[in-house]
Amino acid sequence: MSQLPTFTSMKAEDGLRKALGMPRPDLIAEISASGLKGRGGAGFPTGVKWNFAAAAKADRKYVVCNADEGEPGTFKDRVILQDHADLVFEGMTIAGKAIGAKEGILFLRGEYTYLKTHLEEALARRREAKLLGKEILGQDFNFDIRIFMGSGAYICGEETALIECLEGFRGEPRNRPPFPVNTGFLDRPTVVNNVETLAWAACILQKGSDWFKSVGTEKSTGIKIFSVSGDCAKPGVYEFPLGITVKDLLQQVGGAGAQAVQMGGASGLCVPASEFGRQIAFEDIPTGGSVIVFGPQRDMLDVLHNFLEFFVDESCGQCTPCRLGNRKLLEGVEMLKAGACSMAYLQELCALGESMQLASKCGLGQSSPNAFLSVMKHFRAEFMGRTHGFVNA
Amino acid sequence: MLMTERDRVAGEIKNLADRLGHNRTALMPILQEVKAKYHRVDSYAMQVIADELGIHPVEVYSTSSFYAFLGDRPQGKFVIRLCRTISCDMEGKNRVARQLENDLGIAFGETTRDGKFTLEWANCMGMCDQGPAMLVNDKVFTKVTPERVHAILEDCRKVFGQHATERKEVHLA
Amino acid sequence: MSTPALQDPARRTPASQHSLGIKPPPAPEAIGGQVTLSIDGQEIKVPLGTTILEAATKMGIHIPTLCHHPDLCVAGVCRVCSVEVEGMRTLQAACAFPVTAPIKVKTHTQKVRTARRHIVDLLLSDHYGECYACRRNNNCELQSLAREHGVDFFRFGHPVKPAHEIDGSSYSVVRDLNKCVLCRRCVRTCIDLQEVGTIEVVGRSDRSHIKPFLDKPLGEVVCINCGQCINRCPTGALHAQDYTDEVWAAIDNPAKHVVIQTAPSPRAAIGECFGLPAGQALTFELNTALRRAGFDRVFDTNFSADLTIMEEGTELLLRLKKALLLREPAAFPQFTSCSPGWVKFLEHFYPEYIPNLSTAKSPQQMFGAVIKTYYAEKHGIDPKDIVTVALMPCSAKKFECNRPEMDSSGFKDVDYGLTTRELAKMIHEAGIDLPRMPKSDFDAPFGTATGSGVIFGATGGVMEAALRTVIELVTGKKVEDLFEHADIKPVRGFEGVRYVELPITEVGPVPEILAHLFPHWAFLKGQTLKLAVAHGTANAKKVMEDIKRGGPMSKCHFIEFMGCPGGCIGGGGQPIPTSPEIREARARAIYAEDSAYAVRKSHENPDIGRIYQEFLKEGPCGHRSHELLHTHYTVRGKYIE
Numbered sequence A: 001m002s003q004l005p006t007f008t009s010m011k012a013e014d015g016l017r018k019a020l021g022m023p024r025p026d027l028i029a030e031i032s033a034s035g036l037k038g039r040g041g042a043g044f045p046t047g048v049k050w051n052f053a054a055a056a057k058a059d060r061k062y063v064v065c066n067a068d069e070g071e072p073g074t075f076k077d078r079v080i081l082q083d084h085a086d087l088v089f090e091g092m093t094i095a096g097k098a099i100g101a102k103e104g105i106l107f108l109r110g111e112y113t114y115l116k117t118h119l120e121e122a123l124a125r126r127r128e129a130k131l132l133g134k135e136i137l138g139q140d141f142n143f144d145i146r147i148f149m150g151s152g153a154y155i156c157g158e159e160t161a162l163i164e165c166l167e168g169f170r171g172e173p174r175n176r177p178p179f180p181v182n183t184g185f186l187d188r189p190t191v192v193n194n195v196e197t198l199a200w201a202a203c204i205l206q207k208g209s210d211w212f213k214s215v216g217t218e219k220s221t222g223i224k225i226f227s228v229s230g231d232c233a234k235p236g237v238y239e240f241p242l243g244i245t246v247k248d249l250l251q252q253v254g255g256a257g258a259q260a261v262q263m264g265g266a267s268g269l270c271v272p273a274s275e276f277g278r279q280i281a282f283e284d285i286p287t288g289g290s291v292i293v294f295g296p297q298r299d300m301l302d303v304l305h306n307f308l309e310f311f312v313d314e315s316c317g318q319c320t321p322c323r324l325g326n327r328k329l330l331e332g333v334e335m336l337k338a339g340a341c342s343m344a345y346l347q348e349l350c351a352l353g354e355s356m357q358l359a360s361k362c363g364l365g366q367s368s369p370n371a372f373l374s375v376m377k378h379f380r381a382e383f384m385g386r387t388h389g390f391v392n393a
Numbered sequence B: 001m002l003m004t005e006r007d008r009v010a011g012e013i014k015n016l017a018d019r020l021g022h023n024r025t026a027l028m029p030i031l032q033e034v035k036a037k038y039h040r041v042d043s044y045a046m047q048v049i050a051d052e053l054g055i056h057p058v059e060v061y062s063t064s065s066f067y068a069f070l071g072d073r074p075q076g077k078f079v080i081r082l083c084r085t086i087s088c089d090m091e092g093k094n095r096v097a098r099q100l101e102n103d104l105g106i107a108f109g110e111t112t113r114d115g116k117f118t119l120e121w122a123n124c125m126g127m128c129d130q131g132p133a134m135l136v137n138d139k140v141f142t143k144v145t146p147e148r149v150h151a152i153l154e155d156c157r158k159v160f161g162q163h164a165t166e167r168k169e170v171h172l173a
Numbered sequence C: 001m002s003t004p005a006l007q008d009p010a011r012r013t014p015a016s017q018h019s020l021g022i023k024p025p026p027a028p029e030a031i032g033g034q035v036t037l038s039i040d041g042q043e044i045k046v047p048l049g050t051t052i053l054e055a056a057t058k059m060g061i062h063i064p065t066l067c068h069h070p071d072l073c074v075a076g077v078c079r080v081c082s083v084e085v086e087g088m089r090t091l092q093a094a095c096a097f098p099v100t101a102p103i104k105v106k107t108h109t110q111k112v113r114t115a116r117r118h119i120v121d122l123l124l125s126d127h128y129g130e131c132y133a134c135r136r137n138n139n140c141e142l143q144s145l146a147r148e149h150g151v152d153f154f155r156f157g158h159p160v161k162p163a164h165e166i167d168g169s170s171y172s173v174v175r176d177l178n179k180c181v182l183c184r185r186c187v188r189t190c191i192d193l194q195e196v197g198t199i200e201v202v203g204r205s206d207r208s209h210i211k212p213f214l215d216k217p218l219g220e221v222v223c224i225n226c227g228q229c230i231n232r233c234p235t236g237a238l239h240a241q242d243y244t245d246e247v248w249a250a251i252d253n254p255a256k257h258v259v260i261q262t263a264p265s266p267r268a269a270i271g272e273c274f275g276l277p278a279g280q281a282l283t284f285e286l287n288t289a290l291r292r293a294g295f296d297r298v299f300d301t302n303f304s305a306d307l308t309i310m311e312e313g314t315e316l317l318l319r320l321k322k323a324l325l326l327r328e329p330a331a332f333p334q335f336t337s338c339s340p341g342w343v344k345f346l347e348h349f350y351p352e353y354i355p356n357l358s359t360a361k362s363p364q365q366m367f368g369a370v371i372k373t374y375y376a377e378k379h380g381i382d383p384k385d386i387v388t389v390a391l392m393p394c395s396a397k398k399f400e401c402n403r404p405e406m407d408s409s410g411f412k413d414v415d416y417g418l419t420t421r422e423l424a425k426m427i428h429e430a431g432i433d434l435p436r437m438p439k440s441d442f443d444a445p446f447g448t449a450t451g452s453g454v455i456f457g458a459t460g461g462v463m464e465a466a467l468r469t470v471i472e473l474v475t476g477k478k479v480e481d482l483f484e485h486a487d488i489k490p491v492r493g494f495e496g497v498r499y500v501e502l503p504i505t506e507v508g509p510v511p512e513i514l515a516h517l518f519p520h521w522a523f524l525k526g527q528t529l530k531l532a533v534a535h536g537t538a539n540a541k542k543v544m545e546d547i548k549r550g551g552p553m554s555k556c557h558f559i560e561f562m563g564c565p566g567g568c569i570g571g572g573g574q575p576i577p578t579s580p581e582i583r584e585a586r587a588r589a590i591y592a593e594d595s596a597y598a599v600r601k602s603h604e605n606p607d608i609g610r611i612y613q614e615f616l617k618e619g620p621c622g623h624r625s626h627e628l629l630h631t632h633y634t635v636r637g638k639y640i641e
């Protein structure tokens, strides 16, 4: 795909060959030096994560590729898996070498079942080429990858929920600590990385950390793949260096004139036009790559309604703030739409949103109020007194 | 269920467990395979699965009820899942939804009486740049319009006539 | 000391995964290493891996909890225990946060207070019920939380009508999902502690609810009625079937002769319902209270416990005779049958072992049968006018007395099983201040009981009682010669499974009461009795699986099984709350009562001698005994339609 020049220029195999020739600490040091941060949304430094898992002592370790891509507005992992599956598998193999794992698992969301055959074929080709399996490239290193299908649960993208699902449980996030790098799949050290993170890891091994660092900001190095949808002329998958401003991004995708942009999917931030000068980078607006553009014709209350329906449906339901809090926020939006929400109650709901951010067990409940809070902050004036739900009995 | 059919299901589950392991890590793949083949995982199958994996039937029930693609409700041969999330919503998923209901004569969450179609909502399925998106079993349809809905359903009906049971052989245009 | 199964690891490691080589994490003390943390400015040194909650409790700092329970593994789902840890962006669940670094914790900052208040507000917005019309009024953790957090209005609303129907299909447990807070304590109890697996969380998100398999009524699925889930439910969502109205009606009916038998463990625990600390038995105060409440006679279940020992002990000796003397096949090990929860567990999960179950009825049912025959005859009362009530620690007893086969007296042997909690309620209702009642004795003709009957209430008690009798009957020697003060300590304690060997080096003459059954004891000489004790059905499962594999447990002669953790003192009808400490205190009360008895062995109970003489005639396991005191079981299996 021409939109992904840096990926297409890569030749899978080169990175792996180099990695296998390196001692483990050097390999991880190379990743650390690149400043690569998790592309799944949380932005955790990948080198640090691998280091933890490498240091953990256990009879077995696992590498898991998180292809549960469920964040509304995100589809770049699908494209990467379609067009660059080899890079992803290579990244997994490199991670396996780095931490001392023999088994890799690709957790593929059920909605992407149609990709499975294609991916199985890619795996078979790699085994054939001695890039997977026993004694990879003739070296004393065994590693193989299997595909595990999800079954329709957004929360399984959260790494500990994903592991629960792998183990055959309800996809409910675990208490942390302990973290997966120490106690993951079957209680063994497990590295969970996003599809894109792993693909970049393969690229970095091939081209070196300096090449990767040459773009981006100091704290957010490299290029990020964006999924752009909504009210713009050219929706699709894009590569932009991190640090790009919202305004520049909109320019490129034909989204000028937007009233707001949702960065990072439903659980991300709603950025109003007045803040389009902000940078997309872990130090400013962090993102998993989802960009949803809202043109001036959109009613932000409808948008919020849609997001909250999503969270109410997808919350795993184990912890109180998220299970019941999202329901209350959704009811609040319905009340606003019906003109039946007092300012005092709206303030209660905003305070509730803050409590949810603080007290929820996992990232879903901690971030689901983001949209509500940012919309209420920036667009509140639009909703007040819009309709009249008061009935004089 | 007939006794013989029960035995067949039990035998198949046993084989699956032999292949995938007699422990809980095999639960999801077993549920997925049984569901794909029989369009539901009924009470008996859940108890056999529990037995094979050494867990309680209620745990199988509980786990499968968590996942949108599993659960114990019987489903049609074609499960149609329309994305209702934001980008598809903005691209007009509501009209597609209404047309689906009109064409099938059922509401979302229901299955047609002939057992052919089940209509369900889905959350974002990773096709946001080409919405409205819709899955028919494993196959994805993008930029679905109310006009295209009828043609898609007709194609399913045709395929259904030829391969009444084997979902794996379904190829849609 | 407490049961290993009760000290579950911080993270749940289900039995189904042990095959994958997953070991529960070691106890914090075992890792070694200490860490100093500060909570609200005070410092404390704790073993690495101690949770914030445990550390705070040690310091006397109260952190509210809801989903946490001392018997269960950590869930971390309610988030009521949220605290602030310096340097962390979000609040942390104190119950689920193991301390591994010198952190600084604050337990009541503005953020924490607001979040907790919001959590309670949210729970109440999804909680249909009025406290004054609720079983758990004044003993409810949600109610306490609301009070502690100053809830004075329903910030996020309050349901005005129920969303769920109440499930009253079980003889023992009532489910009212309208009051459920989804703490999952019942789920962890039923799956981890009891290994029955009746209920689980079903559905996702705010559609998730606690349900039995396929959302069937509880009465139609595999449930052993142990009531352990009730004991650990923080709210009124799970409670026991209540028969107090029926019992009051019988008391109010002058034509009815209402007798009550009281079991030892409720007597050791009922004080807790009257504000006393755990571990104070109110046996004789209770006698007075019951008479004042209107019961016509108050009997001691210990009497029938002694009868059970005679019958079950004889049955064991008969099996030994069959195997060793007659060289015929006999079902070993013999399993005790006095715990109805355990009996139903076996009927469901190991029906092929029904022949191993002692056919002796439980003391409750034996007593019922004896009252409606022997006692009725002796006192010239028409058994149809007798209402027998049993005060039991147990919710499964409610199911047991309704088993269709329990009618050997020609009537329903036991009419109503009352739990400790129900009886406490009746006594409260009658305005009786139980702890301040004068003491009084049990009624004749079952007035004397022995210490052996008392200890039935604690795990290992039936075994100890049986041994006291069997040893003396077989060897002709005093138990005191073998065990100091006749305390058979090896079978006591709270370890999940205990195993004891008892060599029989010499035998004595066959006592008269057994002379018609045994020519001599020579076949027992030189034998070693192998015995085991298990409590809580998760432990029972371990033993049964070992037997199936042909492991050491399969070589046992006699195994005592109790359905509930700790035995009857931890029964599903006992006062709430429960914890290892509370159960230990209750057990201490029971063993203290045992020591205080003049007669401590079942066969020395003069009333027992009398009933065999006057009524049962042919001695233990004779024809009449078999008719009245023994029963049969039902193959249930675990598959349901």
Ligand SMILES: Cc1cc2nc3c(=O)[nH]c(=O)nc-3n(C[C@H](O)[C@H](O)[C@H](O)COP(=O)(O)O)c2cc1C
Pocket: A037, A038, A039, A040, A041, A042, A043, A044, A046, A066, A067, A068, A069, A070, A071, A154, A155, A156, A157, A158, A159, A160, A192, A193, A194, A195, A197, A198, A362, A363, A364
């Ligand atoms: C609710 C929720 C959903 C998530 N979904 C995804 C996802 O679909 N894909 C993904 O890679 N990471 C997802 N994550 C982040 C993962 O938990 C985890 O941080 C990530 O897989 C780590 O990989 P990385 O370091 O390479 O980004 C999600 C997190 C949360 C809290």
Ligand code: SF4
Pocket: A155, A172, A173, A314, A315, A316, A317, A318, A319, A320, A322, A323, A360, A361, A362, A363, A364, A365, A366
């Ligand atoms: S925050 Fe939501 S998704 Fe996360 S554990 Fe709690 S209920 Fe589940």
Ligand code: SF4
Pocket: C127, C128, C129, C130, C131, C132, C134, C135, C136, C137, C138, C140, C141, C142, C143, C179, C235, C236, C237
């Ligand atoms: S469960 Fe507790 S809070 Fe609810 S009505 Fe009963 S006593 Fe009140």
Ligand code: SF4
Pocket: C173, C189, C190, C194, C196, C197, C198, C199, C222, C223, C224, C225, C226, C227, C228, C229, C230
């Ligand atoms: S009574 Fe016992 S077996 Fe039944 S649900 Fe409760 S804990 Fe489980």
Ligand code: SF4
Pocket: C179, C180, C181, C182, C183, C184, C185, C186, C187, C210, C229, C232, C233, C234, C235, C237, C238
């Ligand atoms: S029934 Fe009781 S113990 Fe079970 S989850 Fe609900 S409140 Fe908790």
Ligand code: FES
Pocket: A072, A073, A074, B083, B084, B085, B086, B087, B088, B089, B123, B124, B125, B126, B127, B128, B129, B131, B133
């Ligand atoms: S919003 Fe419909 S596919 Fe993403």
Ligand code: FES
Pocket: C064, C065, C066, C067, C068, C075, C076, C077, C078, C079, C080, C081, C082, C093, C094, C095, C096
């Ligand atoms: S008590 Fe800690 S989360 Fe519930």
